Amino acid sequence: MVEATIFALASGAGRAAVALLRLSGSGTAGVVAALAGGLPPPRRASLRRLRDPRTAELLDQALVLWFPGPASYTGEDSAELHLHGGPAVIAGVAEALVSAGARPAEPGEFTRRAFLNGRMDLTAAEGIADLVAAETVAQRRQALRQAEGALATLYGGWTARLTALLARQEAFIEFEDEDLPTGLDDAVALGSAALRAEIAAHLADAGRGERLREGLLVAILGAPNAGKSSLLNALAGREAAIVSARAGTTRDVVEVRLDLAGVPVTLADTAGLREAADEIEAEGVRRACRRAEEADLVIAVFAADQAPDGATLAWVTHAALVLANKLDLAPAPTAIGGVVPLGISVRTGAGLDALRIRLAEEAGARAGLAAEATLTRPRHRAALTEAAGWLAELDTASLPELRAEALRAALRAIGRITGRVGVEAVLDAVFGEFCIGK
Numbered sequence: 001m002v003e004a005t006i007f008a009l010a011s012g013a014g015r016a017a018v019a020l021l022r023l024s025g026s027g028t029a030g031v032v033a034a035l036a037g038g039l040p041p042p043r044r045a046s047l048r049r050l051r052d053p054r055t056a057e058l059l060d061q062a063l064v065l066w067f068p069g070p071a072s073y074t075g076e077d078s079a080e081l082h083l084h085g086g087p088a089v090i091a092g093v094a095e096a097l098v099s100a101g102a103r104p105a106e107p108g109e110f111t112r113r114a115f116l117n118g119r120m121d122l123t124a125a126e127g128i129a130d131l132v133a134a135e136t137v138a139q140r141r142q143a144l145r146q147a148e149g150a151l152a153t154l155y156g157g158w159t160a161r162l163t164a165l166l167a168r169q170e171a172f173i174e175f176e177d178e179d180l181p182t183g184l185d186d187a188v189a190l191g192s193a194a195l196r197a198e199i200a201a202h203l204a205d206a207g208r209g210e211r212l213r214e215g216l217l218v219a220i221l222g223a224p225n226a227g228k229s230s231l232l233n234a235l236a237g238r239e240a241a242i243v244s245a246r247a248g249t250t251r252d253v254v255e256v257r258l259d260l261a262g263v264p265v266t267l268a269d270t271a272g273l274r275e276a277a278d279e280i281e282a283e284g285v286r287r288a289c290r291r292a293e294e295a296d297l298v299i300a301v302f303a304a305d306q307a308p309d310g311a312t313l314a315w316v317t318h319a320a321l322v323l324a325n326k327l328d329l330a331p332a333p334t335a336i337g338g339v340v341p342l343g344i345s346v347r348t349g350a351g352l353d354a355l356r357i358r359l360a361e362e363a364g365a366r367a368g369l370a371a372e373a374t375l376t377r378p379r380h381r382a383a384l385t386e387a388a389g390w391l392a393e394l395d396t397a398s399l400p401e402l403r404a405e406a407l408r409a410a411l412r413a414i415g416r417i418t419g420r421v422g423v424e425a426v427l428d429a430v431f432g433e434f435c436i437g438k
C-alpha cells in the first residue's frame, strides 16, 4: 500500500538554533529533491540549499539526511531536514513541502507506521512515547527499557510458550485415537501452571511501573493556618501558594510538581478543613477532601501549638505522614490520633530534611524503577489478568477442546498487548515443530 508522504516538526516549537523536520512515505525522495535540487547520499548529513519549488525562492540552507527504507525508523523512505530554527523558516519550508505533495503528520503517525511496518511492537512504541514524556531519571530508565523491547521480549517469550502448549493441545485433539506420547495432557497442564505463576508474579508489582509512569498524587491536608501552604512552598522551593496569618487563605487546590528520588510527584495544597465561613470556602473544603481521596499519599499537618482538630484527625489513619508544624512555638505532641508525628518548623527549617527523606521513602515504596521489566499501563494489566484467568480456566476444563480454547484466548489477550495477535503461528508449530510421525 502506498502511504501518503508525511512531515512534522520533530523538535520543539518556538525559536531555537536548529529545527528538525522529519519526512516519511514513498514520495519522500521526490519531495526532498523538489526542495533540495536532488537527493544526498543515504544516511550522510549533506548541506543543501532549500528552495520553494514553485518560485525557486531560497528558503534556507539546511542539513539534509536521506534514509531509504526499510532500514529507517518508520521502515519507509524517510528524510530529515535540519533547518535554522526560526518560525518563518519552518513555516516557509512546511509550505514548500505541502506544495511538493507532502502533508502534515497526525500525532504519533511516524511511530504508528513503524509499528505497522514491523519495526517495533506496541509496547516499544509506548516506551518511545514515555521516553519523550519522561521528567525524571527513573522514568527515563523505565521508558528506555520498554522502548528497547524489555516488555516485548518478555511477552514475546510467553506468547511462544503458549503457542507451543496450544500446538500440543491441538495435537491431542487431532490425533486422539493414535499413539501419542503418554503424558501429553499433563505436560500442557504443567506448562500452563508455570506460565500462570510467572504472569501472577509479574502482576504482583503493586502498580509500581504504572505509578512511576503517571506520577504520584500527594495531598496536604490540615486545619486552617496549620502551615500547609508554607510547607508546599518550602518543598517546591518557590512561593507557589499564598501564605497569610488569616485562616482560610487557600481555597482552590494549588499544585506543584516535584521529583522525589526519581518519582514524579504532583503535590497539592488544599483549603484548611473546618466549618466553612462562606460558600466559596465550603467548595474549597469539598475540593480538599476530594483531592485527599484521590491521592496516593496524604500528608496530615497539625500546628504544634494548637489542639488537633477533629476534621484532620479523621484523616490520620489514612495519612502516610503526620506532621506537627510550628515546632518553634511548641514541642511536638508525642502522639496525634495514635500516630507519632514528625516535628517540623517551616519557619526555621527544622525537620524539613528528615521530612524530605521520609517523603522520598514513601514515594519509593509506591512507585519507582523495579529490578525487572515492569508493566506500565492499565491495558497491560487488564490483558495479563485476562490471560491468567484463561490459564486458570484451563486447569478445571476437562474437555481437550475447552483447554485449547482457553489457551487460544490467553494467546489473544497477550497478543493484544504487543499488537502481534498471531494465532496463525500455531499452525506452523503444529505441523512444523511437533512431529507426529505421519
Ligand SMILES: Nc1nc2c(ncn2[C@@H]2O[C@H](COP(=O)(O)OP(=O)(O)OP(=O)(O)O)[C@@H](O)[C@H]2O)c(=O)[nH]1
Residues within 6 Å of the ligand: 222, 223, 224, 225, 226, 227, 228, 229, 230, 231, 242, 243, 244, 245, 246, 247, 248, 249, 250, 251, 270, 271, 272, 273, 325, 326, 327, 328, 329, 344, 345, 346, 347, 348
Ligand atoms: N511560627 C511559625 N509560623 C508558621 C510556621 N509555618 C507557617 N507559619 C505561619 O502560619 C500562618 C499560616 O500559614 P499558611 O501556610 O498560610 O497556613 P495554611 O495551612 O495554608 O492556611 P489556610 O490556607 O488558611 O488553610 C502564616 O502566618 C505562616 O507564616 C512555622 O513553622 N512556625
Ligand SMILES: [K+]
Residues within 6 Å of the ligand: 224, 225, 243, 244, 245, 246, 247, 248, 249, 250
Ligand atoms: K492561612
Ligand SMILES: [Mg+2]
Residues within 6 Å of the ligand: 228, 229, 230, 241, 242, 243, 249, 250, 269, 270, 271, 272
Ligand atoms: Mg493555605
